[in-house]
Amino acid sequence: MSSDVRFTDFKSDKQPTWCPGCGDFGTMNGMMKALAETGNDPDNTFVVAGIGCSGKIGTYMHSYALHGVHGRALPVGIGVKMANPNLEVMVAGGDGDGYSIGAGHFIHAVRRNVDMSYVVMDNRIYGLTKGQASPTSREDFETGTTPDGPKQPPVNPKALALSAGATFIAQSFSSDAQRHAEIIQQAIEHDGFGFVNVYSPCVTFNDVDTYDYFRDAIVDLDETDHDPNNRDQAKDKILESDKEYMGVLYQNEDSVPFEQREGIDSSMAEIPDGAPEGAMDLVREFY
Amino acid sequence: MPEDLNWAIGGEAGDGIDSTGKIFAQALSRAGRHVFTSKDFASRIRGGYTAYKVRTSVDRVESVVDRLDILIALTERTIHENEDELHEDSVIIYDGERSTMQDVEVPHGATALEVPLKRLAEDAGGAIMLNVVALGAACEVTSFPIENLDESLQKRFGDKGEAIVENNKQAARMGQEYVQEEYDQSFDYSMETTDADYVLLNGDEAIGMGAIAAGCRFYSGYPITPATDVMEYMTGRVDQYGGKVVQAEDELSAINMALGAARAGARAMTATSGPGIDLMTETFGLVATSETPLVICDVMRSGPSTGMPTKQEQGDLNMTLYGGHGEIPRFVVAPTTVSECFWKTVEAFNLAEKYQTPVFLVSDLAMAVTEQTFSPETFDMDEVEIDRGKVVDEDEIDAWLDEQGRFQAHFPAADGVSPRAFPGTADGAHMTTGLEHDELGRRTEDTDVRIEQVDKRQRKVETAREQENFDYREFGDPDADTLVLSWGSNEGAMREGLELLDEEGYDVRFVSVPYIFPRPDLTDEVAAAEKVIVVECNATGQFADIVEHDVLERVERINKYNGVRFKADELATEVKQTIDSDSGTQEVEAE
Ligand SMILES: Cc1ncc(C[n+]2csc(CCOP(=O)(O)OP(=O)(O)O)c2C)c(N)n1
Ligand code: SF4
Numbered sequence: 001m002s003s004d005v006r007f008t009d010f011k012s013d014k015q016p017t018w019c020p021g022c023g024d025f026g027t028m029n030g031m032m033k034a035l036a037e038t039g040n041d042p043d044n045t046f047v048v049a050g051i052g053c054s055g056k057i058g059t060y061m062h063s064y065a066l067h068g069v070h071g072r073a074l075p076v077g078i079g080v081k082m083a084n085p086n087l088e089v090m091v092a093g094g095d096g097d098g099y100s101i102g103a104g105h106f107i108h109a110v111r112r113n114v115d116m117s118y119v120v121m122d123n124r125i126y127g128l129t130k131g132q133a134s135p136t137s138r139e140d141f142e143t144g145t146t147p148d149g150p151k152q153p154p155v156n157p158k159a160l161a162l163s164a165g166a167t168f169i170a171q172s173f174s175s176d177a178q179r180h181a182e183i184i185q186q187a188i189e190h191d192g193f194g195f196v197n198v199y200s201p202c203v204t205f206n207d208v209d210t211y212d213y214f215r216d217a218i219v220d221l222d223e224t225d226h227d228p229n230n231r232d233q234a235k236d237k238i239l240e241s242d243k244e245y246m247g248v249l250y251q252n253e254d255s256v257p258f259e260q261r262e263g264i265d266s267s268m269a270e271i272p273d274g275a276p277e278g279a280m281d282l283v284r285e286f287y
Numbered sequence: 288m289p290e291d292l293n294w295a296i297g298g299e300a301g302d303g304i305d306s307t308g309k310i311f312a313q314a315l316s317r318a319g320r321h322v323f324t325s326k327d328f329a330s331r332i333r334g335g336y337t338a339y340k341v342r343t344s345v346d347r348v349e350s351v352v353d354r355l356d357i358l359i360a361l362t363e364r365t366i367h368e369n370e371d372e373l374h375e376d377s378v379i380i381y382d383g384e385r386s387t388m389q390d391v392e393v394p395h396g397a398t399a400l401e402v403p404l405k406r407l408a409e410d411a412g413g414a415i416m417l418n419v420v421a422l423g424a425a426c427e428v429t430s431f432p433i434e435n436l437d438e439s440l441q442k443r444f445g446d447k448g449e450a451i452v453e454n455n456k457q458a459a460r461m462g463q464e465y466v467q468e469e470y471d472q473s474f475d476y477s478m479e480t481t482d483a484d485y486v487l488l489n490g491d492e493a494i495g496m497g498a499i500a501a502g503c504r505f506y507s508g509y510p511i512t513p514a515t516d517v518m519e520y521m522t523g524r525v526d527q528y529g530g531k532v533v534q535a536e537d538e539l540s541a542i543n544m545a546l547g548a549a550r551a552g553a554r555a556m557t558a559t560s561g562p563g564i565d566l567m568t569e570t571f572g573l574v575a576t577s578e579t580p581l582v583i584c585d586v587m588r589s590g591p592s593t594g595m596p597t598k599q600e601q602g603d604l605n606m607t608l609y610g611g612h613g614e615i616p617r618f619v620v621a622p623t624t625v626s627e628c629f630w631k632t633v634e635a636f637n638l639a640e641k642y643q644t645p646v647f648l649v650s651d652l653a654m655a656v657t658e659q660t661f662s663p664e665t666f667d668m669d670e671v672e673i674d675r676g677k678v679v680d681e682d683e684i685d686a687w688l689d690e691q692g693r694f695q696a697h698f699p700a701a702d703g704v705s706p707r708a709f710p711g712t713a714d715g716a717h718m719t720t721g722l723e724h725d726e727l728g729r730r731t732e733d734t735d736v737r738i739e740q741v742d743k744r745q746r747k748v749e750t751a752r753e754q755e756n757f758d759y760r761e762f763g764d765p766d767a768d769t770l771v772l773s774w775g776s777n778e779g780a781m782r783e784g785l786e787l788l789d790e791e792g793y794d795v796r797f798v799s800v801p802y803i804f805p806r807p808d809l810t811d812e813v814a815a816a817e818k819v820i821v822v823e824c825n826a827t828g829q830f831a832d833i834v835e836h837d838v839l840e841r842v843e844r845i846n847k848y849n850g851v852r853f854k855a856d857e858l859a860t861e862v863k864q865t866i867d868s869d870s871g872t873q874e875v876e877a878e
Contacts (some may be wrong), residue, residue, distance in 0.1 A: 012718070013691075014729055038322075048547070059718060064710035066577060069569050075507075075540040079555070080710070082531060083505050088550065089712050108536040173813035183472055206326055216625065251804025264531060269552025269709045271502030271675075275668035276528050278837040282496050285668045286486035287317070 005035040009247040012062040020054060023200030023211075026174030027121050028057050031090065034184035035063075040088045048077040049094025050102065052128045054121035054200070054247040071102030074109040074118065081114050084267040085259050088188065089116035090157055096126045099155050106157070115257035117187040117194040120157065121174070123202035124209045131205030139147070141208060152238050158198055158231040158249060162231075167192040167255035169234065170248045173214055179222075179246060186248055192255035199244070202222040214244060222246030229253060290344055292429065292476055295339035295370065295419065295428065299362030300331055306443060307359075307418040308339025309503045309568050309658070311425070312441040313488060315343045316660045319481030323348040323779075324658040325488075325852070327368070330512070330596045336364050345479055346657075349624070349779030356476060357428060357454070359421040361404075362875070363391055370394045376475050380424050382417070394567025398638070400424065400470060404606040407461040414745070419455050423462025426654035434461055442475050457532075486663050490654030490776075491630040494584060495520030497632030498556050500671045505555040507565060508540045512596045513655040514586040517558040520607040538563040541569045542583065549579045550677075550719070552709035554636050558584035558648075561603055562593060564610065570804040571611035571645055573721040574687040578697065578705060580630070580639035580676070584648040585685030586655045587775075598850030599653045601775050604829040607647040608804055616744045618642070618751070619803040623650040623760065623778040625659045626666070631801060633671055638755070641676040642704060644749040651805065653852035655767065679706045681713050695726045699739050707753035749806060757802040759809075767794035769815035769866055772842070774830050776852065777822050782863060783855035793863060803830075806837075820845055820865050824852065 009257045010032035018024050035045055042063040049058030051070035058065040064087070068076050077091040098106050109118065125143070126132040133146040136157070140149035161169050168190040172183040180198065187194025196217035199214050226247070227233055237243070259265075294311065298304050306324070307570060312322045322343045327333035342348050342353075355372035360381040366373075373379070375396040381388055383401030393399045402424045404417040421439070424434045440455045463730065488496070497518045498506070508518045522532040527668050530553075535541035548555040559567065564585045574581045587603045589595035607619050618878070622631040628650055637658070639646040679687060687695050687706040691733045696717040698705045705726075708715030718728035723740060725731045751757075760778070763771075763785045773781055778799040788795050798812060813819050819842040821831035826848040834842055845861045847853055 009434065012729075023860055043713050044711055045716075046710050048550070056730075061718070063716050064550075064716045065728075066714075067718070067722065068546075068577075068720055072539055072570065074542035076547035076550075077532075079505065079507065079544035080548075080551045081547075082533065082544075083553035083555070084710060085550035104536055105540055107338070108540070112577040118393040136511035155290070180348050197774065262531060263526075265530070267552065267711070268504035268530060268548065268554075271504065271554060273673055275500040275671035276618075277503070279500050280663070281522070282499060283663045283668070286488040286492070287484065287663075 005036050005041040008034040008058055010035055010042055010063060015057055016056070016060045018056070019204045019244055021203040021246055023051065023174040024054055024057065024121055024122060025089070026177060026180060027119065027198050027200045028060060028172065029131065030177060030180035030199070031057070031119060032061060032185050033181040033187055035088065035090070035215070037181070037185050038110050038152050039186045044086065045088045045090065047081045048073045048080065048089070048091045050097030052094035054092065054094035054127070057099060061238045071097050072105065073097065074102060074105040077116050078109060079110060082264055082267060085115070085264055086267060087151040090119065090188070091116060092121065093125070095120060095122040095124065095136045096134045099157050103135070107160060107164045109241065110161045110166045110195065112193045112258045113167055113255060114259055115192055115197065117184065119184065120197050121200035122197050125202050127202045127205060135287050137193050137215065139207065156241065161195050162235060162238055162250060166195055166246070166250065167252040168194040169238070169250040170196045172196055172198050173218055173246050175211055176246065176252050177282065183247065190191050190251060190255065192257045217244040218246050219243065221245055221249065263273055288590060290346070291342055291348060291479060292344070292356050293340065293352065294341050294370065294425065295338050295355055295356045296361070296421065297336065297365030298360040299333070300329060300335050300337045301333035301602065302361050303418050304337050304339050307422065308341060310436070310439045310443050311422055312341050312553065312658055313442065314435040314517045315341065316485045317438050318435040319350050319485065320345055320478065321485065322487060322660045322701065323350065326656045327352050328597045336362070336368055336619035338365065338368070342533050343478065345481055351780070351852065352856050353854050357425055361418070362379040362432045363388055366391060366394070370700040377616060378474060378476070380421050380428070384673035385518050398408045400428070400519050401467060402465055404423060404462070407465060408458050412459050416455055416458040418456040420462035423459030424466045427463045427466040428458070428474045429474060432480060433459055433518055435480065438864070451671050469856050475577045475602070483659035483662065487656045487658050488625070489516065489656060490622070490625045491516035491586065492520045493625050493628035494558070494632045494650060495524070496666065498582070498636070501554065501636040502631040502669055502673055503554045503556050503636060504528065504543060505553040506530070506557065507533040507535045507548070507711045508557050509535050509541050511563050513562045513652045514558045514560045514563070514584065516655060517586070529553070539570070540568040541761050542567040545581055546564050546570065546574055546579050547862070548708070549581050550577070552829040554640070556582040556584060558586060558590045560586050564603060564606055566595050566864060568610045571617070572613055572615050572623070574645040575615045575617060576721050576723070577719040578643040578644050582635045582639050582646050582648055584650065587649065587651040593849050599651060599824055600848060600850065601651055601824040602824070604803060607649050614643055618644060618646045618749050619649060620646060621775050621803050622654070623775060623799045623801050625654055625657060626661055628654060628803060630667055637674045639671070641674055641708060643676065643752055644747055649775070651776050677704055677714070679708055684708060684712060689727070692715070696728050697724060697726045697740065697743070699726060699743040702750040704750065709747040710741055723830055729867055732853045737785055757807055759803050759807045760801065760878065761796040762799070764796055767796040768817040769793070769795045770812060770819045771795055771822055771862060772819065772834060773798065773822040773831070774803065775823070778823065780853040780855045780858045781822060786858035787856060787859035790860060791863065793866060795862065808837070809834060810838050818866060819843065820862060822853070822858065824848060871878050
């Protein structure tokens with residue numbers, strides 16, 4: 001790790017094809033800043049991206065990266081980190097990617113508490129497939145596939161995470177550049193699974209959950225007396241479904257990452273040229 | 288043909304059938320006898336018929352036959368289930384004092400030994416040992432020195448304390464003495480012992496052992512019969528070599544975790560069976576386009592859907608060959624014996640890394656649950672070679688950077704294989720994606736780049752065809768008019784079938800094919816034969832279809848899909864009938 005890494009070192013030379021004004025620009029800038037700020041560089045960083053407009057993030061960043069199949073980014077990230085705990089692993093995707101097709105992996109990644117960060121760009125819509133309801137869309141949000149609204153309450157990913165035993169739950173807003181980068185940084189620094197739900201507005205298909213809406217609605221937890229180490233307080237805040245918070249909702253300071261509990265402390269990439277020393281013992285066990 | 292003895296213990300699931308069978312198999316193996324085991328089991332934990340069968344001989348045994356010499360029947364149903372295999376010299380050991388075994392009818396004039404298993408076990412210290420009493424009785428019938436049992440009882444019960452071991456030894460002796468005293472007849476069976484020291488293991492264990500030997504460090508999987516034993520074997524063991532087994536939440540996760548670990552530089556594997564392979568399919572293409580080395584093991588069972596989870600079938604060949612949308616360069620390797628499960632696993636890891644592709648390691652239930660004896664040198668670890676392919680480190684990376692200093696992880700090399708930089712390598716940072724991409728891993732829809740990358744990935748297969756030896760194994764008479772072809776676990780039954788055929792004057796050449804893709808060119812072999820018969824455990828003849836496709840000629844087929852593996856004598860009869868018939872497709876009737 002070199003100390004002179006700047007956040008632009010994490011930028012690739014590919015120009016984003018996001019719509020002008022898309023929230024994902026801000027989300028990405030904050031991720032890059034936070035990575036640089038935490039002393040990482042592109043050669044020790046692995047970014048795994050989901051599928052969606054949000055998932056394109058891996059392409060616009062410069063690091064070791066994999067852009068996988070829809071909904072499966074988290075398991076890839078877990079595999080990377082377990083095979084080489086020296087890497088900084090960050091997983092990013094959309095609300096559809098993470099809470100719909102990948103919802104099962106989300107719960108289990110939370111439970112597993114591998115030391116990595118997970119950034120969900122929540123625009124409450126499916127952007128890349130041109131505007132269908134997502135799991136976080138409002139109950140009455142009209143789209144081409146839900147002309148009268150989804151008629152189901154939106155999922156509350158923070159509540160899912162809390163109930164699954166999350167050790168770090170935060171929420172941020174992509175247009176508040178300073179706070180957003182700080183929050184991502186806290187997620188990276190957390191010893192365990194750092195989950196951040198980012199309000200990252202879609203300016204093309206969502207005319208309800210707009211920048212204006214979030215700007216008015218959002219409350220910065222730093223300006224309240226919220227204690228993120230208090231699980232009950234966190235639960236109350238998370239269950240207030242009509243409130244939009246920014247900041248760390250919950251953090252367990254005693255969190256011990258999964259790979260540490262499993263005793264994995266070095267890269268699995270190094271292997272001998274032949275069978276490992278003493279491998280005949282494996283055969284002798286069958287006597 | 289080996290001077291063999293066929294032994295079985297059967298009862299209800301939950302009766303300890305498996306562990307009793309294994310104790311006996313281990314005792315035989317320790318006594319220098321070869322063993323080949325098979326299991327009949329149902330998909331339930333308690334109740335339902337289950338049996339553990341052991342074929343043993345001083346010579347090697349490679350298959351099962353349609354004959355049972357000694358049967359320990361813990362339930363009456365066990366006798367009915369095996370009726371067809373019993374004969375006039377068979378000996379059946381059962382507990383005549385059990386109320387449910389009062390009216391047992393012994394078929395085919397076999398000898399019935401009524402041994403009060405439960406009562407004797409209670410005398411020895413507990414009814415639970417009744418199976419061991421039966422083992423002792425079986426030792427007497429076969430003149431097998433009972434001391435050999437002691438060591439396997441020690442191995443099985445050692446953890447539970449010396450008292451338990453001693454009680455079990457005592458139980459065995461009570462069974463032995465009871466037969467000695469109550470039946471003063473001598474039996475036709477005897478089991479010689481030898482000085483040989485064998486190891487006894489099954490196909491799943493051989494795959495797990497091969498994986499560890501080959502440097503696999505990361506295994507992720509989701510439990511499914513009959514692949515779970517691979518996972519169980521590796522759990523705990525791979526840790527000793529710096530690795531980890533992770534039980535994922537489902538197969539989608541399992542294959543993606545393994546993919547992540549492989550990208551981080553670990554040799555990684557996942558194993559599953561049919562339904563799990565279905566779930567993994569979307570990721571096959573990602574493995575191929577991201578050029579990630581990954582071993583994906585499918586231990587086939589009877590399908591489709593959840594089919595018959597505990598029964599044999601070779602129905603997934605097309606799935607592993609063609610599964611996934613688009614066109615996916617890949618290798619499909621199918622071991623043909625338990626020991627080959629070890630060696631082909633080692634090879635699978637080398638192929639995966641040399642060519643940076645998915646490698647499907649296709650095994651089947653018959654191999655997975657078959658324990659076989661081997662001399663330990665069969666798995667000589669000094670023979671294990673590891674080839675990691677084109678991995679570049681800090682010092683070599685310059686050669687692969689473009690003018691702007693960017694690492695070309697998907698460089699369209701002449702042999703189709705690009706350099707590989709493990710994450711953490713300075714200057715190696717790069718993107719990789721399931722989207723079509725350029726040499727830097729950046730998404731593209733440029734028509735020329737698309738063609739370049741597709742061609743590049745396909746070239747790996749051509750390169751492998753040139754560099755590797757995708758050969759077959761050959762048995763029987765090389766000049767025979769009849770050629771039998773098979774893949775997977777049928778090899779053993781067919782090899783023994785050859786000897787039976789030979790005794791009846793039928794000359795047969797047998798080719799067993801362990802590589803499904805790329806595979807050996809069989810055109811000359813087929814052309815040289817008058818009759819070509821493809822043997823496989825599925826209904827439609829998936830391998831026969833690809834042989835026909837390759838050689839542009841019709842072949843005959845023997846297909847078995849009732850859930851039971853081929854038995855040597857049965858297969859020999861089928862082959863004989865096919866040879867004798869003028870033409871047409873022969874099929875084994877589902878029993
Ligand atoms: C298996 C599969 N199903 C469907 C798709 C099509 N698809 C691509 S992106 C997407 C939704 C993405 O929504 P979200 O995660 O909210 O991301 P956004 O585009 O809004 O950033 C879908 C359904 C796919 N790529 N793969
Ligand atoms: S469609 Fe929406 S989410 Fe996608 S790039 Fe445009 S603004 Fe962003």
